[in-house]
Amino acid sequence: MTAPTIQQPARPNRRAAGPVAKSKFxxxxxxxxxxxxxxxxxxxxxxxxxxxGVDVFLLISAFLMTLQFTGRYKQRRSMDLxxxxxHLFRRLLPAVVVVILSTLAATFVFLxxxxxxxxxxxxxxxxxxxxNWLLQTLAVxxxxxxxxxxxxxxxxxxxxxxxxxFILWPVIFATMAVVCRKYNLRYRASLAYIFAxxxxxxxxxxxxxxxxxxxxxxxxxxxxxxxxALGTLVALILPALDFSKPxxxxxxxxxxxxxxxxxIVLQVQTAFPGFVALWPTLAAxxxxxxxxxxxxxxxxxxxxxxxLVKLGDNSYAxxxxxxxxxxxxxxxxxxxxxxxxxxxxIVALALALAFLTTKFVEKPFRExxxxxxxxxxxxxxxxxxxxxxxxPLLGFQYKQYLDQKAAETQAFNDxxxxxxxxxxxxxxxxxxxxxxxxxxxxxxxxxxxxxxxxGASKPDDNLLAENCTQNxxxxxxxxxxxxxxxxxxxxxxxxxxxxxxAEHWKVTALLLGGCHFMPHNGDADSQCNDFNAAAFKYVxxxxxxxxFMVGSMASPSxxxxxxxxxxxxxxxxxxxxxxxxVAIRDxxxxxxxxxxxxxxxxxDSADCxxxxxxxxxxxxxxxxxxxxxxxxxxMDMTDLLCDGITCPxxxxxxxxxLDDNHLSKTYVASMGDMFDERWFAATGWAR
Numbered sequence: 001m002t003a004p005t006i007q008q009p010a011r012p013n014r015r016a017a018g019p020v021a022k023s024k025f026x027x028x029x030x031x032x033x034x035x036x037x038x039x040x041x042x043x044x045x046x047x048x049x050x051x052x053g054v055d056v057f058l059l060i061s062a063f064l065m066t067l068q069f070t071g072r073y074k075q076r077r078s079m080d081l082x083x084x085x086x087h088l089f090r091r092l093l094p095a096v097v098v099v100i101l102s103t104l105a106a107t108f109v110f111l112x113x114x115x116x117x118x119x120x121x122x123x124x125x126x127x128x129x130x131x132n133w134l135l136q137t138l139a140v141x142x143x144x145x146x147x148x149x150x151x152x153x154x155x156x157x158x159x160x161x162x163x164x165x166f167i168l169w170p171v172i173f174a175t176m177a178v179v180c181r182k183y184n185l186r187y188r189a190s191l192a193y194i195f196a197x198x199x200x201x202x203x204x205x206x207x208x209x210x211x212x213x214x215x216x217x218x219x220x221x222x223x224x225x226x227x228x229a230l231g232t233l234v235a236l237i238l239p240a241l242d243f244s245k246p247x248x249x250x251x252x253x254x255x256x257x258x259x260x261x262x263x264i265v266l267q268v269q270t271a272f273p274g275f276v277a278l279w280p281t282l283a284a285x286x287x288x289x290x291x292x293x294x295x296x297x298x299x300x301x302x303x304x305x306x307x308l309v310k311l312g313d314n315s316y317a318x319x320x321x322x323x324x325x326x327x328x329x330x331x332x333x334x335x336x337x338x339x340x341x342x343x344x345x346i347v348a349l350a351l352a353l354a355f356l357t358t359k360f361v362e363k364p365f366r367e368x369x370x371x372x373x374x375x376x377x378x379x380x381x382x383x384x385x386x387x388x389x390x391x392p393l394l395g396f397q398y399k400q401y402l403d404q405k406a407a408e409t410q411a412f413n414d415x416x417x418x419x420x421x422x423x424x425x426x427x428x429x430x431x432x433x434x435x436x437x438x439x440x441x442x443x444x445x446x447x448x449x450x451x452x453x454x455g456a457s458k459p460d461d462n463l464l465a466e467n468c469t470q471n472x473x474x475x476x477x478x479x480x481x482x483x484x485x486x487x488x489x490x491x492x493x494x495x496x497x498x499x500x501x502a503e504h505w506k507v508t509a510l511l512l513g514g515c516h517f518m519p520h521n522g523d524a525d526s527q528c529n530d531f532n533a534a535a536f537k538y539v540x541x542x543x544x545x546x547x548f549m550v551g552s553m554a555s556p557s558x559x560x561x562x563x564x565x566x567x568x569x570x571x572x573x574x575x576x577x578x579x580x581x582v583a584i585r586d587x588x589x590x591x592x593x594x595x596x597x598x599x600x601x602x603x604d605s606a607d608c609x610x611x612x613x614x615x616x617x618x619x620x621x622x623x624x625x626x627x628x629x630x631x632x633x634x635m636d637m638t639d640l641l642c643d644g645i646t647c648p649x650x651x652x653x654x655x656x657x658l659d660d661n662h663l664s665k666t667y668v669a670s671m672g673d674m675f676d677e678r679w680f681a682a683t684g685w686a687r
Contacts, residue, residue, distance in 0.1 A: 059234075259287070492668060536573070
């Protein structure tokens with residue numbers, strides 16, 4: 001991670017010895033930065049936890065930036081924000097471009113194609129400093145193909161927040177400079193009031209947001225503003241602080257020890273960035289306030305050592321490199337965690353690349369004087385950096401576009417999908433025909449309805465409204481259907497959606513990932529129970545012609561299958577309201593990613609297809625309740641997912657699954673004709 005240069009005026013230090021008090025360089029802060037990056041790297045690689053070191057980086061960056069702008073104001077120098085931003089991002093981008101391009105190359109070599117699109121999307125977000133916002137959406141995205149695999153550019157979330165602050169903070173500094181000069185106000189005091197308000201507001205917001213949705217709050221910019229505000233406040237009040245040397249010696253040691261112990265004592269990853277993040281940030285404040293003690297017992301002697309100061313010079317590049325090396329090494333080796341030996345090798349490689357990047361990329365660009373002469377030159381250098389990174393990203397996406405277009409124009413015979421399992425099917429797939437969807441597009445091959453719920457269809461409940469979608473059939477629909485449940489209900493929208501459009505039916509989907517529709521269940525999480533209760537009220541008030549849901553639940557790589565919890569009560573409740581229930585049988589599930597297996601080992605590999613009796617129950621659980629209810633329709637599409645002997649990963653040159661348990665939209669769509677026939681046969685509706 002990076003921060004403005006440390007060559008800034010330090011506060012007077014009357015109690016420090018001789019030349020220490022006159023020094024403008026803060027080596028102990030450079031050492032503190034080194035300590036923070038070592039914490040981040042070691043915790044990521046060996047401990048598998050978050051350390052709190054990133055929070056220290058954020059605070060330091062604001063502290064140093066504040067010194068820059070207060071110094072400019074005191075010297076009556078121009079704030080010139082455009083020049084400041086051009087200089088700053090011209091310094092930051094070269095190393096970013098090198099790391100992103102290297103990571104992309106390694107991704108295409110070592111990671112499966114199913115992950116390429118996600119990495120490219122995150123590379124765009126990282127390059128333009130909105131990775132944290134993208135991760136906010138992914139943090140609540142249940143439909144990510146593999147939750148256990150991190151993106152090799154995911155660590156850019158903190159740099160993105162930092163970049164956003166590097167734009168916002170100077171605007172505040174410059175605006176207050178104009179106000180203070182116009183109204184003859186004290187600059188530091190005025191800034192202190194402003195940033196104290198930001199600190200209190202952001203910390204309050206962060207505590208509340210973290211308590212309610214920590215996974216999203218972790219990447220939220222406003223939930224992190226208080227950490228920057230704290231760093232700024234320290235820089236503003238530091239000249240007024242005057243602790244004795246012994247006190248500062250103690251403060252320095254307390255700060256370092258508290259910072260080092262943070263990730264060990266606290267489960268940072270599930271508690272930040274709420275009030276718990278005060279631990280590492282206040283620890284860093286102690287070290288900064290302690291400053292250069294001039295004592296041989298001060299921790300600043302260690303932080304100011306040549307090794308840590310030198311490492312601080314390379315800390316930005318080290319942070320950039322360590323994470324992609326770790327993620328790609330684990331993906332290549334098939335391990336979940338790095339061992340001591342492999343972890344040491346990762347650290348060594350990251351250090352070597354960081355040193356080379358700093359010496360041959362970051363430093364030369366930083367010292368290059370040509371762009372500093374004119375603003376347009378600095379802008380040109382930034383655009384050139386961006387162009388170098390954007391070219392391969394655009395090239396990849398253009399190739400994806402061409403592949404998609406080529407796939408869409410393929411004849412039906414090349415990708416029959418489920419039709420290949422129908423009696424009398426004749427294989428007419430041409431040689432070299434692409435399997436659909438393409439491997440890169442598989443993670444995005446989810447079925448969706450056309451629009452968010454609006455008007456009378458929009459639920460009053462906020463959680464329900466956020467997870468409500470509908471097709472574009474108007475109020476003149478001949479019938480209405482509400483789809484309930486989770487992702488296993490959603491996948492059937494690829495067949496139900498086209499059917500509803502053709503028949504002019506209104507379809508509304510109320511879906512929450514990982515939440516089967518069922519009555520209140522003490523074993524389910526409270527959000528799921530609340531969602532289902534609200535969904536039932538919605539259905540009761542709108543009285544659609546039918547509700548569609550998955551009525552059973554299969555077990556991974558096992559023939560064990562049972563009805564969804566409370567199925568009897570669910571059907572009875574809806575029938576009492578005069579609403580028909582259409583229940584479809586769950587698809588087979590696996591304990592491994594069948595699609596990635598097929599991509600790695602081949603479609604015909606015995607490892608990538610299961611014998612049907614091993615994953616499908618001999619008798620549907622619906623058989624036990626057949627005829628029990630007055631108005632329920634049962635549907636079973638299992639015979640179009642397995643061929644009677646095995647359950648292949650590819651049928652009719654179409655990938656059946658997205659991952660280990662979700663059907664691809666393309667394959668479900670290929671079942672459309674058969675789905676239509678069985679719908680009408682089961683429900684008794686007239687065509």
